[in-house]
Amino acid sequence: MLHRPILHSLSNVLLSYRNLTVSFGGPKLLDDAGLTIAKRERICLLGRNGEGKSTLLRILNGEVQPDKGEIESIPNLRVGKLEQEVPTALDGTVFEIVAQGLGQAAETIAQYHHLLHEIGERPEDENVAAQLDDLQHELDQTDGWALEHKVENILDRVELDGDLEFASLSGGNKRRTLLARALIAEPHILLLDEPTNHLDIPGIQWLEEFLRKTDIALLFVSHDRAFIQRVGNKILDLDRGQLTRWECDYDTYLERKAELLAGEAKQQAVFDKKLAEEEVWIRKGIQARRTRNEGRVRSLKKMREERAQRRDLQGKAKLDLSDAQLSGRKVISVDDISYTWNDQPLIENFSTTIWRGDKIGIVGLNGSGKTTLLNLLLKEIDPGSGTVTHGTKLEVAYFDQHRAQLDEKLSVAENVHPAGEMVCINGKPRHILSYLQDFLFTPHVSRSPITKLSGGERARLLLAKLFLQPANVLVLDEPTNDLDIETVELLEERLLEYSGTLLMVSHDRSFLNNVVTSTIALEGDGRIEEYVGGCDTWLENHRAKVGQPKKAKEKTAPSPQAATPDIPKRTLSNKEREALKTLPAEIENMEAEMNALSNRMASAEYYQSSDNDPLADAKKLESLENQILEAYEELEQLEELTR
Template sequence: MTLLRAANVQLSFGSRTIFQGLTLTIEEGERVGLVGVNGSGKSSLMKIMAGVARADTGEIQLRRGARVTYLPQEPEFPEGATVASELSVAQGPLREALSAHTELGRRMEATPPEGQAKLLEQMATLSDRIEHLGGWDTEHHARTLLDRLGVKDWDKPVAQLSGGLRKRVAIARALLTQPELLMLDEPTNHLDADTVDWLEGELDKLPGSLLLVTHDRYFLDGLVDRIVEIQPGEGVVSYPGNYEAYIEQKVAAQEQASLAEHKRERWIAQEVAWLRRGPEARRTKSKARIDRARKLMAEKGFERPKAAGLQVVAAPRLGHTVIEAEGVKKSFGERRVLDKVDLRLQRGERVGLVGPNGVGKTTFLRVLLGELPPDDGKLVIGKNTKVAYYDQTRAALDPEQTVYEAASSGEDWVEIGGQKIALRDYLEDLLFPVPMQRQKVRALSGGERNRLLLARLFLEGANVLVLDEPTNDLDIVTLNILEGLLLGFTGSVLLVTHDRYFLDKVATSILAFEGEGKVIRYEGNYAMYRRLKEQAEAARAAASAPKKEAPAPVAPAAETAKPSRKPGKLSYKEQRELEGMEAAIEAAETRKGELEAKLADPAIYSSPTKVPELQRELDAASSEVDRLYARWQELQSAVSG
């Protein structure tokens, strides 16, 4: 059944058409991912479908009685709102259903049994609605959500929270409403990777429909069953399946369209040659052919989508020393943020910084850059090191400047690859056409601002890039381009991002901030970090747990003069094997514990070649323990018959 339908929607800003003739339908229980390049109108379309903005033309049809919850990129709260009051508002429908259920219970007590049938039916319907809206213990559920999202101050005014915490309160508020349709615009921004994992699980459990705008490709892969792509200036194209399926279908469609365009161009060339042959081509009987040729030439042919042409200016070669930190400490009052943190950044390394919000990732970057003094420790910056810093707040952009002014450093030319290029042309390659270059920065979308700041950063000629949440608001196409740039970058990179896919593609090692000032380095990308971390945690848990007791030896059965094997008896060899089983199991358990302790030591991950070897040894030791226990059980069973 159709839940929401947008029909023939058109939206323009001045002379710029965002989309026209756009039609999109969302069915009950459907999970839809909305994608498109920055500025294509994803957020605008979501606002129109949520009823918080109006299109120039078109119609929005919502199924009667359906509840819609919309979470924008930058959530809004009423003046004086507290965390508790916002969650209370979110649970309004649930509280109403609970009150109605209580009132119905009182009416049943005053109604004779013969008149209770209809009331029982109403109570069953209310019970189903209460379960659908989140259950009976409303406050417990709300507090659990907030706690998992890292929001501790239940009664604190929302205005006093950071932008990241406000986003988390808004996410909890949206989840608690349990709507028929939940619309989320970039919900993973400002969330750490572990919280994104958790949120993915929570959304997967929601019974209603979902419309999702996100640049997190793992998020799309895990949650949606249809991808809808906005075509700039036009409508939408729908692809069944998740993000991976969308990519496969889109590549196949583009190849097919490219082949069709090649055939079309060849046909046009033949028709043009025919038209040029002279008067015999212009007889009356050829008029229909001439009309067809002109119509075909006037049609718009297939064009591959344009992508932002981000480029990196050549940088000086790094020396032996890039950036080194030894024993760095930093506290704010009683709160310890960095405790004896070490880092040796080498040429060509791309180090990803991960961890919950507020544990010191940005603080560490600012200490490395000299913006914050360390309380203790040693910092060394190589003499050939030239750093470019991307600040997640985008403070370097003046919202009152034009796009052209913001990109310019006082010059109308940029030099890339040994060639001078007009700044105006460079901006066009970045998908900022000339009319757009005259717009104020404040008129740009979040992704367009991000793209502008990255473009300016890459023109600085730095050999060390320090990027704090550069992936926020970028469209997926631009993310792919940025990944390619960083993979080809000959300098070093320090990168803070919650985008797990991006870290898997780009990072060569992970610096994990675990709270209380503790920082551990893991070699490899994000997926490798997760595996190594889980193994280390399992090893620590095993080392601290009481060891399993080896089976007690079984007394040998009395021997006769000529022992013979009977059902339920052991041979002499098996009897000797069983007697030695206790010592064998103990030795195997000890070996397994030693290997687990080695893998639990963070220092081992500084030598990535040792980790796989130790892991293979641990796997073999674990298999041996399992084999010995299985053999012991087999022999015991034989003894007991």
């Protein structure tokens, strides 16, 4: 059993773990590790694939019990989690999905919201009107209107229309909906597992800004280096079972971690040399053994035990591309192609020429047609008009973001090479198990089914399968999803060395900027633009075109009058009537406090006094502004109900 003392309520620390140990019967994923999360911290959890990052998140969310560990937390600690994958079986509107985060209270609110839509479509239906009247009475009695208002506020913050069906949303907006569901319970700590997966680049930038402004403590796992640098203000490094906390941003962490590993390697080299010398000494002849120092023998035994317990740093993957014959100089010619899907133009009058050695990134909003453009370029589908012409001697290898090329019924080795034990790499034979070790798969794992592999391990497996195929045109659709950062950086190196032609869809800004020589951007409504270099120029142009982010739909808390004139006007609850009386005075007091603080901070004397805290006062000013805005919105909604 875990001991669970309670942290003092005045402490900034929300949760603290000591001696945290998890093994699952193999090497310890966590080995007497320690972890502390404090208010307003944004901690990025880093580690190689398979080190146990997702396991740690599941422990903190109460899904997995550790083998050992002592936890302290504030009273009634609330933890929310945004999962790595979007569930496939979620039905209902965005409003209903978000309301689920309220627990049992959600059912009445969701039913009321659903009936509002029905009465709007069938105002003459007396049965629906009667049900709606009953629900209004129930919400009056249980203060459910406040909870409904809470859902509306969250939807407003994440800029979503609650009336839309969840199933109809893009992958990015589904992630926003699930984020809203996690936030509705007002968690003290929010856990995020690869939050940028399936988001387009503008969506990632929106999420960055949202998370930077929140007061909720964050612990997140991500491979997106630009996202980590922008959001994280602390780093938690999971390496060989140990958690090491770094009080810095990601770029500074990289420098300090490199210095630490270099120092560790030097210490281990000195230790190993000393151990080797002592092993030589102990094996000397009978005369030396008669006169040997027993203390030295005991020291040698201790050194042997220490060396046996050492967990060596996991090696890096080796990603070697198989060579293919050179393609023709002109790889793909595109002449005035157009393509329409569901009567919506995805591509209109697009022409380009792709030459041998080009490394092209394809970017755009979710649903803009990036994968469709790839399939058109590969002649997997035909354009509605125009032509796509391939050059000579093309050998194409394709990385599918959905990993449909992997067969769940086969082992790791069989998925890569189902025919025999030997593979051919650049004309040289190698055993399949040896080849898979380059991708960090042990012989035991290579013989096992792929069902137990993590998302990152599946991505590495698909790369192993892909790189076995000689290719002079490499097509990658979201190749970095779920990969650890070291493997992403190694993939970058190999793609930079690759002499063939590269076509790549990705939302990883650092990856695109480091690899591609030009960018094709799908702007929407069929428009396509081409840019030299990575995605930064496109992002600047995109921001200039769309301006400041706008809400998907301006919403106020629905009232019976607002939905349809046929619905009888509901009376205000006692709490709402009291709020209607007191809110104007509260707003006036908050505005006076905000103006006084703002005037103080505008004076030169303010910054000359050590008694003042500009950082804390700036946060207080921002908090007051938000409170005033929310109070005005609440007052407006209450006044609307009395009209």
